Amino acid sequence: MKHLFAIPDREWDSIRPLLRHESYAKGDFAVREGALFRSVGYVLRGLLRSYHLDDAGVERTKAFRSEGGMISPYAEILRGEPSRSNIQAIESSEVIWLPFDAINEMSKESLFWMGLLRAQAEKNFLLKEQREYEFLNLSAEAQYERFITEDSARLARIPQFLIASYLGITPVALSRIKSRLASKSK
Amino acid sequence: MKHLFAIPDREWDSIRPLLRHESYAKGDFAVREGALFRSVGYVLRGLLRSYHLDDAGVERTKAFRSEGGMISPYAEILRGEPSRSNIQAIESSEVIWLPFDAINEMSKESLFWMGLLRAQAEKNFLLKEQREYEFLNLSAEAQYERFITEDSARLARIPQFLIASYLGITPVALSRIKSRLASKSK
DNA sequence: CCGAGGCATTAACCCGGGTTAAGAAACGGA
DNA sequence: TCCGTTTCTTAACCCGGGTTAATGCCTCGG
Numbered sequence: 141m142k143h144l145f146a147i148p149d150r151e152w153d154s155i156r157p158l159l160r161h162e163s164y165a166k167g168d169f170a171v172r173e174g175a176l177f178r179s180v181g182y183v184l185r186g187l188l189r190s191y192h193l194d195d196a197g198v199e200r201t202k203a204f205r206s207e208g209g210m211i212s213p214y215a216e217i218l219r220g221e222p223s224r225s226n227i228q229a230i231e232s233s234e235v236i237w238l239p240f241d242a243i244n245e246m247s248k249e250s251l252f253w254m255g256l257l258r259a260q261a262e263k264n265f266l267l268k269e270q271r272e273y274e275f276l277n278l279s280a281e282a283q284y285e286r287f288i289t290e291d292s293a294r295l296a297r298i299p300q301f302l303i304a305s306y307l308g309i310t311p312v313a314l315s316r317i318k319s320r321l322a323s324k325s326k
Numbered sequence: 327m328k329h330l331f332a333i334p335d336r337e338w339d340s341i342r343p344l345l346r347h348e349s350y351a352k353g354d355f356a357v358r359e360g361a362l363f364r365s366v367g368y369v370l371r372g373l374l375r376s377y378h379l380d381d382a383g384v385e386r387t388k389a390f391r392s393e394g395g396m397i398s399p400y401a402e403i404l405r406g407e408p409s410r411s412n413i414q415a416i417e418s419s420e421v422i423w424l425p426f427d428a429i430n431e432m433s434k435e436s437l438f439w440m441g442l443l444r445a446q447a448e449k450n451f452l453l454k455e456q457r458e459y460e461f462l463n464l465s466a467e468a469q470y471e472r473f474i475t476e477d478s479a480r481l482a483r484i485p486q487f488l489i490a491s492y493l494g495i496t497p498v499a500l501s502r503i504k505s506r507l508a509s510k511s512k
Numbered sequence: 513c514c515g516a517g518g519c520a521t522t523a524a525c526c527c528g529g530g531t532t533a534a535g536a537a538a539c540g541g542a
Numbered sequence: 543t544c545c546g547t548t549t550c551t552t553a554a555c556c557c558g559g560g561t562t563a564a565t566g567c568c569t570c571g572g
Contacts, residue, residue, distance in 0.1 A: 194463045195463070202458065202462065215455040218448050249437070251434075251435070251436075251437050251440055254437055258443050258444035261444055261447035262404050262447040265400070265454060266401055266404060268454035268457075268458055269400075269401040269454055271454075272457050272461070275461040275462075275494065280558085281558090299519070300519075300520070301519065308461070310559075310561080311521095312559085312560075312561080312562095313558080313560075314520095315522080316521090316558085317559095318520095319521080319522085466528085485548095485549070486549075496529075496531080497551095498531080498532095498551085498552090499528080499529050501552080502528085502552085504550095505551080505552085
């Protein structure tokens with residue numbers, strides 16, 4: 141953990157007592173919609189997803205995050221609002237939670253912490269930018285093809301109806317896409 | 327400009343000679359696809375869009391930015407890659423260009439500049455997150471309704487075929503949506 | 513070992529967006 | 543102002559995803 145962000149000794153000592161380590165069983169919720177949640181999660185083990193319900197009550201999956209990834213209601217933390225999303229463990233998982241407000245306070249006088257928050261923001265931006273690119277350029281079928289080629293390791297760990305929810309389509313449509321691709325490659 | 331980012335005197339003196347002020351006529355390109363572009367633009371006047379061509383050669387509009395907005399191939403700058411997008415003036419426009427690399431260098435020793443880059447990244451993240459939300463939750467028709475209610479001032483300035491390209495649909499489909507909404511509200 | 517619940521597949525039908533094409537309207541330059 | 547170009551609208555047809563529903567499979571607990 142410490143070495144992952146290249147945290148110097150001094151900063152490590154100041155943040156260490158504020159870290160929270162949590163374990164989640166499959167299906168457990170780390171964050172519930174509506175909660176004022178102020179921490180950023182670093183995934184040590186397992187796989188989680190962040191999702192919310194649309195107006196019609198359909199689950200919309202925003203992201204999957206596994207080992208080494210960050211998960212949190214980041215946009216809402218920045219806006220100072222309660223979480224719009226739920227964060228749920230797809231597998232048994234372990235997460236280290238970093239207190240955003242404390243780091244934000246320290247960042248006012250520390251180039252290191254300010255730099256870490258900058259890196260965080262840039263990383264999250266790039267992830268969303270990539271997603272925008274896919275929504276704008278790729279059909280559901282092309283998005284799925286990209287997913288299975290670039291994320292094949294994760295694919296096996298995520299049930300199909302959640303992938304459908306990530307792509308913004310129904311499980312039925314994803315099943316049709318799969319059979320279309322299968323007959324195409326024959 | 328200076329007061330917009332609340333730039334202190336000392337920092338203002340160091341950045342001032344590096345700023346570039348450009349004017350663009352309607353239709354002019356500020357950035358071309360493939361160019362290694364390393365500046366972040368602050369729009370003083372006018373309206374620009376950023377877009378790129380998909381595999382089929384169709385224009386895909388990523389964003390519109392008007393007075394007070396930031397425009398740049400930000401993701402590519404962060405990744406150190408040439409621009410994937412074109413940036414074009416929809417109206418006659420004026421832009422101040424901030425040199426990213428110089429600011430990035432200064433940020434290594436300056437809390438102010440590091441903080442500015444952090445704020446930049448967070449702002450851009452929030453914009454993309456909002457767009458993800460719309461793609462994931464809203465039909466083309468609902469996206470358009472949101473656009474005309476929340477961005478009504480801009481709507482009049484942007485030709486319809488560009489709005490269609492922003493929404494990820496064809497001009498024909500947008501025209502149909504408009505007539506559907508018109509008959510609905512009767 | 514059995515039954516229940518959750519997940520995936522398939523089919524039938526509907527609807528909205530893509531495509532193409534034609535005509536109308538708005539715009540811009542000479 | 544006039545003409546040509548660009549933009550917008552409308553129509554016809556196709557296709558892919560939504561919806562609903564039936565079926566089959568797998569897993570897990572009793």
